[in-house]
Every structure is written in structure tokens, then in C-alpha cells.
Amino acid sequence: MIQTKLIPRTAEAIEPPMLIKNLLAQSLKYEPHREIIYRDLFRMNYVEFNRRVRQLANVLTERGIGPGDTVAVFDWDSHRYLECFFGVTSLGAVLHTVNVRLSSAQILYTMNHAQDKAVLIHEDFLPILNAVRGQLTTVDEFILLSDKVYTGEEPAIPAGFAGEYEHLLKSASDVYAFPDFDEDTWATTFYTTGTTGNPKGVYFSHRQLFMHTMGLMTYLCGYQAVPFSSVQDVYMPITPMFHVHAWGFPFLATMLSTKQIYPGRYEPEMLLKLLMKEGVTISHCVPTILNMLVNSPVAKQVDLSRWKVIIGGSALTKGLAKAALDLGIQVYQGYGMSETAPVMSITHLNDLERQLPIDQQVDLRTRAGRIAPFIEMRLMDDNGNFVPHDGHSIGEVVARGPWLTQGYYEDPERGSELWKGGWLHTGDVASLTPDNWLQIADRTKDVIKTGGEWVSSLDIEDLLSQVEGVAEAAVVGFPDERWGERPHALIVQKPDAGLTVAGIKASLQAKIDQGHLNKWYLPDQIVFVPEIPKTSVGKIDKKRIRSEMKTLILG
Structure with missing residues (x-):
């Protein structure tokens, strides 16, 4: 870092720190009458929320909970x-936002490791707590x-409980500075597997969370990547709040005093x-939730043309994107990870691209987006050398920015x-393209190395998603004595689709014969399954699929 000349500071001058409480304070300035709603059970405005x-x-x-304690x-x-x-x-x-979908042993580990002192728990999750309560070491x-x-x-x-949340709030003073x-x-923690x-x-x-909020506001409200207006928009997360703070959007929505809807347990009808x-x-x-909603019978009976949905966690396939767009849903792809708070890129169509037919x-819209403001992103090869951003060369995504975990x-x-x-x-x-479009090829551990070629499992999943009747697809590499690895696919078909393995392979083979597809992309085996294994945050669980491969693929 170069030596620079710092500005002189007056002893009495105060520069407020970037704190979450200052995001909250903005919610009362302009639209305090707007509502925050929980299912069909509870409503309040921002005055009541504060x-x-x-x-x-x-x-x-x-x-007894104070600075430095974990809740x-x-x-x-x-x-x-x-x-x-x-x-x-x-x-x-x-x-500490606890991932309720982890195993009891993993939850116990995270609670003791984080040194939780207090626990706020919904009654639906009491069985989880009861299974580990006797082994907790720090909770009071x-x-x-x-x-x-x-x-x-x-x-x-x-x-042993202090009481119920609402009753305790009602008996507490509403004066607190x-x-x-x-x-x-340190503001938040959560655990990633x-x-x-x-x-x-x-x-x-x-x-970091303050700056992530500023980055989201710049990209969504300023550059209008996914147009977000606190006046016109109503926000509802369908990403668990334990997962990277629901991608940081609740902080932005609260700062802007946006009308917010919280759906509780995810049920299609609700x-x-x-x-x-x-x-x-x-x-x-995540794509799983959008797929569930798009295929709900009710979705075809209502007007969804005002709904904008950002997809993350897994790749948005062209098949799912087309299905959503056909219903009028404006879909966008985002990219990030738990360690990046998470947003590092989101679909951004410029003036010329917005004029293209849908x-x-x-x-x-199915690329991983354009690099977000304030994020520096590069591609790196196995030797630590940077790779050109020419839209063709590939490398590992590496990044720097003001909100990445340390x-x-x-x-x-x-x-x-x-x-x-x-x-x-x-x-x-x-x-990466010269104009900052990011296209994910695969996770380094999921790239399929076959016949001397590097084949993206995401690309094959995308191709399969476009076959009529395919609801979901997952592709993994499986060892092959001759070719090193070969792709194998799991397919969930739509109700009454009547798909066959031969029909799907013929659809892909036609693209190969026409020169639109490399022969290495044709899966060796395709297996129909009732559902595809998912992780605790809704991603395709390729680790689990590989561990069950002999059963799922070889029988």
C-alpha cells in the first residue's frame, strides 16, 4: 500500500461508525407507515417494528446478554x-442464525463452537433442541x-425457558439507546458445510454488512440491475433467513422502509x-423453490407479471427460465457464496440488451450476472496466474471486496x-467477458474430465432442462476405465410427461449430429427418480448423489 497524505482531523469532529443500528434508523425517516407482515397472522408498521x-x-x-455474547x-x-x-x-x-436443516450433531457442534449464550427457538424446532440440550456447554x-x-x-x-417471545416483549420497556x-x-455468524x-x-x-447493503442499493436501486423501488416494490424473501441473512435483502428493505412480507414455513399455497x-x-x-411454484396448478391461474425473482444457490437453467418467463415472471440470476455475504454478481441488462426480445x-438471464459494484473479480489458473477476461478462457473465480468474510x-x-x-x-x-458478464462453468470438484475434455455438469443440466417434460435434472461424473469419467444424469419428469431414456438421448443426439453439441456431453446413463437430493439450503447435493451412485446409477 502506497504512502499517502491523510486528512487532518479536528479533535471534536465525530464520524459515525457504519453500524446496523444506523440502517434501522433510516426506516423511520420517510415512510414509517409501511407494513411488515407475517403470513396471515401479524401486521405492523415501521414505528411498531422499531x-x-x-x-x-x-x-x-x-x-444478561451484552456486547460480545452470541444469541x-x-x-x-x-x-x-x-x-x-x-x-x-x-x-x-x-x-447466530442456526441452519435448522443440519443434523442434530452438526447443530450441537455449531452451537458449542459459536459459544451461544441465549437461544430463541420456534416451538416447531423444540425436538431438535431436546436432542442436544443436555450437551450444550454455554447456553444460559x-x-x-x-x-x-x-x-x-x-x-x-x-x-427452564424464560418465557414466550411476545409476552416478554409486551412486558419490556420500549426505551433503549x-x-x-x-x-x-462482530455482528453475525452462521455455519457452512x-x-x-x-x-x-x-x-x-x-x-461488512453495512457495505453489502450499500452495494445492493447501488446495484438494484441505482443501476437498476433488478429494478428495486421502495415506493413501488413489495419484498418477500423465499430464501431462509438463516442462509447468509436471506442474502442481505432484509437489511436493504428495512433501511428503505419497503413493505415486507415474511411467509414462515414455505408452503406453495401460502x-x-x-x-x-x-x-x-x-x-x-433457489431454483428448487421457483420450480415448485412454476409447476403449481395455481400459478397458471394468477397474474405473475409484476413479480421479479432473483435466483441463486444453484444455476438457473434455460428450461426453468423459459417456464418462468412464459408466466410473466421476470427472472434474474445472482451469484455469490456464504463467505461473500453473499452477492458478487446479478443479472444486469444494459440499455441495448433490454431491447432484445424476451x-x-x-x-x-441465465448467466451468473454482471460483477456487482465495489467487487473486484478475476479468474486464476492452477498456477496462480490470471486468465484473460475474453468470454472463452476459464479459471477459478477469485475476488476481493468490502464485505467478504475474513x-x-x-x-x-x-x-x-x-x-x-x-x-x-x-x-x-x-x-468472464470483457463487459463483465460472469458465466459459471462448474464447481472445481464437479467438472467432468472425460476423453481429454473438460465438460461442465451445469451445461448438461441446462440442456436437459430444455427437453419437454423435464422438471429437474442433476448430472455428476462417474469413474470410467476408458474415458476417465463419464456424465450420468438423474431426471425428475413432470407429471404424465411419459419421457423415456431413449427419447431424451435422441433429443441430445440430434444436437450432436447438427454440430451444436460436443459428443462428450451425452450422458452414458439417464435414471428417472422421484426427487433429486438437495442440501440444507436447497442446492443439488452432488456429494450425496456420488455416495449413492452405485444404487442410483448401477442398481
Whole structure:
């Protein structure tokens, strides 16, 4: 870093730190009457929301939770979770968003590793807690979250719990002055699983989450990558709030005092009901959820033309994109990872590209997006050399930016591996165009090496998704004595599609015969399955598929 001349500072001058409480403060400035809604059970405006956040801070403080303490949350996507995003962190405490889809053993590990001191838990998840409660080493306080209080029922309070969330809030003072502290203070943590070892603790500071919010606002509200207007838009996440803070969108929506809808447990009927009743215009989800909604009979009976959906977690295939666009849904692809908070790119159509017919936009909308503001992204080969951004050369995606995690909690070795050479290594292989379009080829561990060629499993999945009658597809490499590896595919077909293996192969073979497709892309075997294994956050679980390959493929 070069030597520069720093600005002189007046002793009395104050420069407020970038804190989450300052994002919250904006929500009262311009549109405090707008609503935050939970299913069909609870509604409030931003005045009430701010009051409840202060009450939550008092509830926690009265129970000994202070700066540096970790508070774990088990909940569906709800207004309560949103209150924790602000109430816990603005105390100077650390919010641990627990992945409820992990195994009991993994959840126990993460809670003890994070040194959780208090637990806020929905009654639906009490069986998980009961399985590990006797082995928790640091938890002192338990608070119950229940939907029964919104229907006039009295929830049963388990032994050892301080009480039920709503009752505790009502009895707490709504006066609380959130303190200033260093913007590099630890704000949130959650755990991401890999192929080996225990889950890794990812962590973010107030400054990082503040800057991620500024980056989202710049890209969505300024550059209009996915047009976001606090006046016209209604936001509903369909990505779990435990997964990278629902991709950071709740922070942005709250800062802008946007109308927000929280759907709780994901149920197609409830999602579509809220979508129509509350006028939802912008959401984000993994392809699995969009596929479920697109194929719901109700979807074809309602007007979805105002709905914008950002897809992440897995690749948006052309088949799914076309199905969504046919229903009027404006779909966009985003890219990032748990360690990047997560947004690093989102589909951005420039003035010329927006004029293309919608069917010609599919190729652009299914790329991984254009690089987000303030993110520096490069491609690197196995020797640490940078690869040209010519749209053809491929390399591992590496990145720098103001909101990327600095490592893994109490795991310096894996943190150093993540940041080898001063760049965050994603493990994704991609190409970059001169005008900043990112196209993911595959995960480094999922690229299929066959007959001397590198074949993208994502490309084959994309081709299969375009075959009429295919609902979902997953492709993995399987060892082959002659060719090294060969692609094998799992297919979920739409109801009454009547697909055959021969028919699918013939469709792909026609593209090969016409010179549109390399012969190496034709899967050796195609197996029809009722569902494709998914990870805890809805991604195709290729690790599990490989482990079950002998059963799924070879029989």
C-alpha cells in the first residue's frame, strides 16, 4: 500500500461508525407507515417494528446478554427473525442464525463452537433442541417463539425457558439507546458445510454488512440491475433467513422502509396467497423453490407479471427460465457464496440488451450476472496466474471486496486456504467477458474430465432442462476405465410427461449430429427418480448423489 497524505482531523469532529443500528434508523425517516407482515397472522408498521426491536434489546439485556455474547435463533422466516437481525446486533452481541436443516450433531457442534449464550427457538424446532440440550456447554437462556399467540392460544412453555417471545416483549420497556462501538465489531455468524470436516463458522462485521447493503442499493436501486423501488416494490424473501441473512435483502428493505412480507414455513399455497394478496413484486430463492411454484396448478391461474425473482444457490437453467418467463415472471440470476455475504454478481441488462426480445434474453438471464459494484473479480489458473477476461478462457473465480468474510472462526488453516495469495478463492470455474458478464462453468470438484475434455455438469443440466417434460435434472461424473469419467444424469419428469431414456438421448443426439453439441456431453446413463437430493439450503447435493451412485446409477 502506497504512502499517502491523510486528512487532518479536528479533535471534536465525530464520524459515525457504519453500524446496523444506523440502517434501522433510516426506516423511520420517510415512510414509517409501511407494513411488515407475517403470513396471515401479524401486521405492523415501521414505528411498531422499531419499538419492538428496542423491547427485544431490553429483554435480552435483562437476561444478561451484552456486547460480545452470541444469541442463536431457530425460526421460520418471520418478523421476529427480522427483529433479531437488528435487536441482537445493535446491542453489540453476535447473531447466530442456526441452519435448522443440519443434523442434530452438526447443530450441537455449531452451537458449542459459536459459544451461544441465549437461544430463541420456534416451538416447531423444540425436538431438535431436546436432542442436544443436555450437551450444550454455554447456553444460559431459552426463549420460546410461538405462532399460537397470534390465534389466541396459550403455548406451553418448556421447563427452564424464560418465557414466550411476545409476552416478554409486551412486558419490556420500549426505551433503549443503542450504543456506538467500533464498526469492525462482530455482528453475525452462521455455519457452512463442506465435503469434509465439521461445519465452518463464517462471520461478518457491522461494517461488512453495512457495505453489502450499500452495494445492493447501488446495484438494484441505482443501476437498476433488478429494478428495486421502495415506493413501488413489495419484498418477500423465499430464501431462509438463516442462509447468509436471506442474502442481505432484509437489511436493504428495512433501511428503505419497503413493505415486507415474511411467509414462515414455505408452503406453495401460502406463498402464492401472500404473493397475490399483498402484491409482492420482488423475491429471491433457489431454483428448487421457483420450480415448485412454476409447476403449481395455481400459478397458471394468477397474474405473475409484476413479480421479479432473483435466483441463486444453484444455476438457473434455460428450461426453468423459459417456464418462468412464459408466466410473466421476470427472472434474474445472482451469484455469490456464504463467505461473500453473499452477492458478487446479478443479472444486469444494459440499455441495448433490454431491447432484445424476451426469448433472446434467456441466455443473458441465465448467466451468473454482471460483477456487482465495489467487487473486484478475476479468474486464476492452477498456477496462480490470471486468465484473460475474453468470454472463452476459464479459471477459478477469485475476488476481493468490502464485505467478504475474513476467514473462518477458530480455523486459521482453512481461512488461509480461502484467502490464498490475497484473493478469496470460490472454488468455482468460470469465464468472464470483457463487459463483465460472469458465466459459471462448474464447481472445481464437479467438472467432468472425460476423453481429454473438460465438460461442465451445469451445461448438461441446462440442456436437459430444455427437453419437454423435464422438471429437474442433476448430472455428476462417474469413474470410467476408458474415458476417465463419464456424465450420468438423474431426471425428475413432470407429471404424465411419459419421457423415456431413449427419447431424451435422441433429443441430445440430434444436437450432436447438427454440430451444436460436443459428443462428450451425452450422458452414458439417464435414471428417472422421484426427487433429486438437495442440501440444507436447497442446492443439488452432488456429494450425496456420488455416495449413492452405485444404487442410483448401477442398481
